Amino acid sequence: MPEPTQRRATFLGFQPPAIDDEEIDEVVATLRSGWLTSGPKSRELEAAFREYLGVEHALAVSSCTAALHLSLVALGVGPGDEVITSPITWPSTANVIVHAGATPVFADVRPGDLNIDPERVAELVGPRTKAIVPVHFAGAAADLDPLHALGLPVVEDAAHAVETTYRGRKIGGLSATTCFSLYATKNVAGGEGGIIATNSAEVAAAVDALRVMRRSHGSLYDIETVGFKANLSDVLASIALPQLRKIGRHRAIRERHVAAYDAAVAGLDGITPLERDPRDTHAHHLYVVRIAAARAGVTRDEYQRALTEENIGTSIHFLPVHRLTAYRRLLPDQPRLPVAEQAGDEILSLPLSPAHSADDIADAIAALQRVHARFGA
Ligand SMILES: Cc1ncc(COP(=O)(O)O)c(C=O)c1O
Numbered sequence: 001m002p003e004p005t006q007r008r009a010t011f012l013g014f015q016p017p018a019i020d021d022e023e024i025d026e027v028v029a030t031l032r033s034g035w036l037t038s039g040p041k042s043r044e045l046e047a048a049f050r051e052y053l054g055v056e057h058a059l060a061v062s063s064c065t066a067a068l069h070l071s072l073v074a075l076g077v078g079p080g081d082e083v084i085t086s087p088i089t090w091p092s093t094a095n096v097i098v099h100a101g102a103t104p105v106f107a108d109v110r111p112g113d114l115n116i117d118p119e120r121v122a123e124l125v126g127p128r129t130k131a132i133v134p135v136h137f138a139g140a141a142a143d144l145d146p147l148h149a150l151g152l153p154v155v156e157d158a159a160h161a162v163e164t165t166y167r168g169r170k171i172g173g174l175s176a177t178t179c180f181s182l183y184a185t186k187n188v189a190g191g192e193g194g195i196i197a198t199n200s201a202e203v204a205a206a207v208d209a210l211r212v213m214r215r216s217h218g219s220l221y222d223i224e225t226v227g228f229k230a231n232l233s234d235v236l237a238s239i240a241l242p243q244l245r246k247i248g249r250h251r252a253i254r255e256r257h258v259a260a261y262d263a264a265v266a267g268l269d270g271i272t273p274l275e276r277d278p279r280d281t282h283a284h285h286l287y288v289v290r291i292a293a294a295r296a297g298v299t300r301d302e303y304q305r306a307l308t309e310e311n312i313g314t315s316i317h318f319l320p321v322h323r324l325t326a327y328r329r330l331l332p333d334q335p336r337l338p339v340a341e342q343a344g345d346e347i348l349s350l351p352l353s354p355a356h357s358a359d360d361i362a363d364a365i366a367a368l369q370r371v372h373a374r375f376g377a
Pocket residue numbers: 063064065066089090092093135157159160180181182183192193194
C-alpha cells in the first residue's frame with residue numbers, strides 16, 4: 001500500500017459507531033413490537049451481559065453515570081461521607097459523588113497508565129471514607145487488589161472496559177459493583193445506556209428499587225423507595241444487543257488498529273503510547289499518546305490543531321477533573337496532583353473505532369508522521 005502523502009480529502013471522525021443491518025433490524029423489530037420502554041429487550045440485554053461477564057446480576061440503566069450514582073446510593077453513600085476517585089476521568093465519575101451528597105477526594109494517578117495509584121489512595125483513606133471509585137482508563141485495568149485490601153466498598157467505573165480482565169479475571173464481579181457505559185462511542189454502544197454488574201443480591205435489589213418507580217398490583221400504587229428514573233429503553237437495548245454479539249469481531253479490528261499505531265509511534269520521538277500491562281486484557285477503547293513538547297517540538301494542543309487541519313479527528317481524555325471550574329469552586333483547597341496535571345497537558349486520543357478501515361488508520365498515522373516531521377526536533 002503506497003503511503004499517502006497528501007492531506008486526507010474528507011474529515012476522519014474520531015470514534016464513529018459501527019452499526020449495520022443487524023442493529024437496524026433489531027430496532028425495527030422492537031418498534032413493531034409496540035414495546036418501547038424497559039421490557040423484553042432490556043431483560044435480554046441483561047441476560048447477555050450476565051453471561052458475557054460471568055456475574056450473578058446485571059441491571060440495565062439509562063447511562064453509566066446513572067449506574068455509578070445508583071451504586072453509591074445503594075451502598076449508603078451520603079452527606080458527610082468521602083469517596084476517593086481518579087482525576088483522570090469524565091466528570092460524571094466525580095459528579096455522582098456530589099449528587100449522592102458526599103465529597104469527592106481525588107487521588108493522583110500512575111504515570112504509566114493514568115489509572116488511580118493505590119498508594120495515593122491508601123494515604124487518603126480516613127474515618128469519613130465510604131467508598132473508592134477507580135476508573136479502568138482507556139480500557140486498562142485499574143490495580144484492584146491493593147484497593148480491595150483497604151476494606152472499603154469499591155465501585156468500578158468500567159465505562160471503557162467491557163473486555164477488560166484483571167490478572168486473568170474478567171471484571172464485572174470483582175467489586176461491590178462494576179459500571180459499564182453503552183454511550184455512542186463505547187465498545188458496546190446503544191447510543192446511551194449503562195449496565196451495573198454485581199454478585200451481591202442485596203446490592204442488586206437496592207439498585208433495582210432505585211432505578212424505576214415501580215407500580216404495585218391493582219389500580220392503586222405505592223412506593224417504598226424514593227427512586228430515580230434511570231431505566232433503559234428497549235429501543236436502545238436493541239442497538240446494544242447485536243453490539244455485544246459482535247464484540248469479538250469488533251475487538252479484532254481494534255487490535256489491528258492498535259498494532260498499526262504501536263508500530264508507527266515507536267518511530268516518533270516525544271510521542272509515547274500509554275503502558276499496557278501484559279498480565280491484563282486491555283479493552284482498547286482509546287488509543288492515548290502523550291506528547292512531550294520538549295521532544296515532539298510543540299505542545300499537545302498544537303498537535304491537535306495540526307491534525308484537525310490534516311482532516312484527522314482527535315480527542316482529549318481527559319482534562320483532570322479537579323482543575324475544572326466546578327471543582328475548583330466546590331473544593332477550592334484541593335492539593336495539586338502533579339502526575340494527573342502533567343498528563344492533562346500531554347494526552348491525545350487518536351481515532352479508534354471498528355468502523356474505521358485500515359486505510360483510515362493509515363491516513364491518521366501518515367498525518368501524525370507529517371505533523372511530527374514538521375514540528376519535531
Ligand atoms: C470514564 C467514564 N466514566 C463515566 C462515563 C459516563 O458514561 P455515560 O455517558 O454512559 O453516562 C464516561 C463517558 O462517557 C466515561 O468516559
